[in-house]
Amino acid sequence: MQDNATRTGKRERAGKDHDVSVDLIAVVVAVADQEPRVLTIGEANGLPSGPFELGHRSLQFGLRTWVEQQTGHRLGYIEQLYTFADRDRIGDERQERVISISYLALARMDQVAGSPKRAWRSWYDFFPWEDRRAGIPLLVTEILQPRLLAWASGAVDATFCGERRRRAAIAFGFDDHDWNEEFCLQRYELLYEAGLVEEAMRGREANGALIPGPAMIADHRRILATGIARLRSKIKYRPVVFELMPPVFTLLQLQRTVEALAGVTVHKQNFRRLIEQQDLVEETGQMSSDTGGRPAKLFRFRHAVLDERPSAGTK
Amino acid sequence: MQDNATRTGKRERAGKDHDVSVDLIAVVVAVADQEPRVLTIGEANGLPSGPFELGHRSLQFGLRTWVEQQTGHRLGYIEQLYTFADRDRIGDERQERVISISYLALARMDQVAGSPKRAWRSWYDFFPWEDRRAGIPLLVTEILQPRLLAWASGAVDATFCGERRRRAAIAFGFDDHDWNEEFCLQRYELLYEAGLVEEAMRGREANGALIPGPAMIADHRRILATGIARLRSKIKYRPVVFELMPPVFTLLQLQRTVEALAGVTVHKQNFRRLIEQQDLVEETGQMSSDTGGRPAKLFRFRHAVLDERPSAGTK
DNA sequence: CCTTATTATGCTCATGTGGAGTATAATAAG
DNA sequence: CTTATTATACTCCACATGAGCATAATAAGG
Numbered sequence: 001m002q003d004n005a006t007r008t009g010k011r012e013r014a015g016k017d018h019d020v021s022v023d024l025i026a027v028v029v030a031v032a033d034q035e036p037r038v039l040t041i042g043e044a045n046g047l048p049s050g051p052f053e054l055g056h057r058s059l060q061f062g063l064r065t066w067v068e069q070q071t072g073h074r075l076g077y078i079e080q081l082y083t084f085a086d087r088d089r090i091g092d093e094r095q096e097r098v099i100s101i102s103y104l105a106l107a108r109m110d111q112v113a114g115s116p117k118r119a120w121r122s123w124y125d126f127f128p129w130e131d132r133r134a135g136i137p138l139l140v141t142e143i144l145q146p147r148l149l150a151w152a153s154g155a156v157d158a159t160f161c162g163e164r165r166r167r168a169a170i171a172f173g174f175d176d177h178d179w180n181e182e183f184c185l186q187r188y189e190l191l192y193e194a195g196l197v198e199e200a201m202r203g204r205e206a207n208g209a210l211i212p213g214p215a216m217i218a219d220h221r222r223i224l225a226t227g228i229a230r231l232r233s234k235i236k237y238r239p240v241v242f243e244l245m246p247p248v249f250t251l252l253q254l255q256r257t258v259e260a261l262a263g264v265t266v267h268k269q270n271f272r273r274l275i276e277q278q279d280l281v282e283e284t285g286q287m288s289s290d291t292g293g294r295p296a297k298l299f300r301f302r303h304a305v306l307d308e309r310p311s312a313g314t315k
Numbered sequence: 316m317q318d319n320a321t322r323t324g325k326r327e328r329a330g331k332d333h334d335v336s337v338d339l340i341a342v343v344v345a346v347a348d349q350e351p352r353v354l355t356i357g358e359a360n361g362l363p364s365g366p367f368e369l370g371h372r373s374l375q376f377g378l379r380t381w382v383e384q385q386t387g388h389r390l391g392y393i394e395q396l397y398t399f400a401d402r403d404r405i406g407d408e409r410q411e412r413v414i415s416i417s418y419l420a421l422a423r424m425d426q427v428a429g430s431p432k433r434a435w436r437s438w439y440d441f442f443p444w445e446d447r448r449a450g451i452p453l454l455v456t457e458i459l460q461p462r463l464l465a466w467a468s469g470a471v472d473a474t475f476c477g478e479r480r481r482r483a484a485i486a487f488g489f490d491d492h493d494w495n496e497e498f499c500l501q502r503y504e505l506l507y508e509a510g511l512v513e514e515a516m517r518g519r520e521a522n523g524a525l526i527p528g529p530a531m532i533a534d535h536r537r538i539l540a541t542g543i544a545r546l547r548s549k550i551k552y553r554p555v556v557f558e559l560m561p562p563v564f565t566l567l568q569l570q571r572t573v574e575a576l577a578g579v580t581v582h583k584q585n586f587r588r589l590i591e592q593q594d595l596v597e598e599t600g601q602m603s604s605d606t607g608g609r610p611a612k613l614f615r616f617r618h619a620v621l622d623e624r625p626s627a628g629t630k
Numbered sequence: 631c632c633t634t635a636t637t638a639t640g641c642t643c644a645t646g647t648g649g650a651g652t653a654t655a656a657t658a659a660g
Numbered sequence: 661c662t663t664a665t666t667a668t669a670c671t672c673c674a675c676a677t678g679a680g681c682a683t684a685a686t687a688a689g690g
Contacts, residue, residue, distance in 0.1 A: 293666030294656035608637030609685035
């Protein structure tokens with residue numbers, strides 16, 4: 001049979017004529033001080049990563065091993081993000097093909113052990129335009145928008161100009177378009193295409209018109225953007241925020257965490273109504289008066305909802 | 316730096332001590348005669364697939380090459396599904412690791428060229444319990460539900476019995492739970508775990524209590540379930556159904572296509588209201604009287620919506 | 631020609647959800 | 661005793677969604 005011949009042929013070739021290596025890459029997220037943070041390695045800002053090896057029982061297990069080894073951190077919640085294989089995006093021109101399987105992991109920062117070469121950096125360091133909690137950043141209106149429009153105008157003909165302008169408007173919420181926090185990846189990719197981030201200028205001469213925000217190793221900033229987009233989307237229909245919360249918390253703390261992730265503020269009363277009507281939390285009976293002002297009830301996550309309903313989330 | 320050391324080490328090892336081969340696998344979907352169909356290869360029911368090779372410009376390009384070679388079919392819309400690497404799910408016990416990167420592709424059946432070894436099979440052949448358009452199939456109430464409950468009762472202690480029963484109820488909509496057509500993958504995985512599908516019994520003695528529905532090669536049925544779940548989810552917020560429609564169609568044809576994919580029927584008037592208020596289609600000015608009964612207006616997809624709004628879908 | 635079956639299409643109505651505002655209660659700090 | 665801050669309850673409205681009834685236009689059968 002043709003298909004069997006194909007498959008047999010593949011098996012015989014396996015491990016011989018194909019120079020493919022597989023990398024596992026983790027976007028490890030935690031929230032502290034109302035700031036979403038990501039675990040980075042070294043001063044060149046890499047994500048924890050390592051090759052998938054024969055000894056690894058599974059992809060996830062290999063990932064856990066590497067992250068634990070490089071950061072001393074034991075992962076809890078893990079979810080696969082995407083598999084990348086673009087030769088031109090990793091920054092060096094090897095003949096060998098590298099496949100990057102990326103994962104999103106959620107953690108609590110209080111579990112963190114010390115280690116010299118790793119850091120919890122705010123993800124808004126890398127994507128300053130993604131934080132709209134204090135309104136639209138000046139960076140966007142003063143720098144980003146003009147440069148994107150300039151890039152759009154630089155297209156070869158009028159049709160492409162209009163198309164570029166429209167894509168920028170949809171991604172960044174210009175004109176009458178709404179801001180959608182889930183378009184994080186599209187925004188980064190647009191900036192890459194426009195040559196406004198450092199990663200796009202590798203091997204080319206810098207044109208000096210880069211947008212603020214440090215580059216990361218290889219295509220790790222794209223992977224981080226993928227993780228942010230996924231998490232921002234997922235908190236809406238799955239109770240994953242609680243993976244980032246301490247065991248006991250107030251509703252305002254929960255809200256601030258969601259806002260930190262989403263990069264936008266939400267209506268306080270509506271947020272509480274949503275949480276309570278979905279029975280996501282239960283009262284502990286205790287109160288918190290850390291903040292000054294009327295003491296808040298302390299809640300804990302109702303783990304039973306994981307059995308009851310796979311859906312249900314925040315916002 | 317530690318991270319650089321790690322990365323350098325990885326590069327040196329690359330292509331030497333890791334026996335990893337990468338497979339590309341395609342779930343190619345089309346709809347005809349109100350039946351969702353998937354492209355299969357050979358009599359053992361495999362999905363089109365082949366190894367990722369150095370010559371391939373990208374993962375997607377490699378996939379297109381293999382599918383075209385094996386089926387004579389040129390792919391249009393493509394989207395990545397998931398990357399699998401479970402040694403115990405592919406059915407043979409090689410030491411070498413196989414990584415399967417799976418994709419969902421949408422096609423129109425009128426484009427199909429003839430070829431001996433490939434077939435367009437209804438995906439409900441493989442998942443008869445997923446088709447609820449004519450009500451709940453007898454298969455479910457007569458065979459599937461009792462056997463799942465028996466499996467649940469067979470757990471080691473009462474706690475696990477209850478947990479298994481709850482998971483089955485959520486996945487299949489038993490008791491007062493709603494049926495959710497998007498849980499296609501969870502349902503298959505549950506049946507696998509319960510030993511009710513052939514793939515779960517490989518290397519073990521058959522217990523004779525299998526559920527109807529033919530097995531596929533390796534873990535291809537799981538990959539197909541992943542594709543179905545993704546597509547059922549995606550048609551709700553992205554205008555992807557039109558990738559499966561002919562250039563011109565009536566609203567009822569569109570509705571029947573959506574219903575074929577979702578496996579459930581929808582309210583006719585509400586469906587039309589939804590489509591029209593989202594400006595997804597425009598009239599061609601022509602009418603169709605193929606069916607008998609009042610002639611229907613013919614519509615075409617407004618391709619402009621792809622630029623205007625990335626969201627918007629059916630249902 | 632008239633009835634019946636079938637399909638297309640327009641309109642209504644109840645319900646629920648989500649955005650946004652107002653009002654009140656309980657605390658700390660000056 | 662005032663002010664600032666936070667927590668919490670309640671209301672209102674726009675809009676989406678589920679479900680039904682009514683009417684229009686055709687084919688097929690008597």
